Amino acid sequence: MTITRTRADRRRLAVAAVIGRPGSAAKDLDEREPLLRNRAHYAAFQGICVLMLVDLGYGFYAAGQPDSGSLLSAMTAALFVFGTSLPALWLAWRLPDDDPEDFEGVAPA
Numbered sequence: 303m304t305i306t307r308t309r310a311d312r313r314r315l316a317v318a319a320v321i322g323r324p325g326s327a328a329k330d331l332d333e334r335e336p337l338l339r340n341r342a343h344y345a346a347f348q349g350i351c352v353l354m355l356v357d358l359g360y361g362f363y364a365a366g367q368p369d370s371g372s373l374l375s376a377m378t379a380a381l382f383v384f385g386t387s388l389p390a391l392w393l394a395w396r397l398p399d400d401d402p403e404d405f406e407g408v409a410p411a
Contacts, residue, residue: 338393346388353381 357378364373 338397339389342389342392342396345392346385349388349392350385353385357381 357374360377361374364370364377367373
């Protein structure tokens with residue numbers, strides 16, 4: 303027997319998965335990690351602003367093309383997906399490698 307047998311159960315699980323608690327993981331971070339997270343979000347915000355300008359320019363170009371709605375929506379969707387990954391990309395690019403000594407004596411997963 304599964305817990306998602308009824309529509310009400312599935313909706314309850316969907317709402318619980320979507321709402322979450324913003325900042326609930328912040329209590330598990332050390333004193334350096336919130337600073338890095340905030341810096342990454344600020345850099346990503348600047349990047350998203352640039353992407354919005356690119357999207358606006360493409361919108362002006364696509365307005366004169368046939369089927370401009372689908373062209374613009376495809377470009378906006380691509381920039382949205384790329385823009386939402388910018389904080390993770392920023393952190394991956396800027397953070398140094400982990401210290402190998404931290405993993406001594408730990409069995410590989």
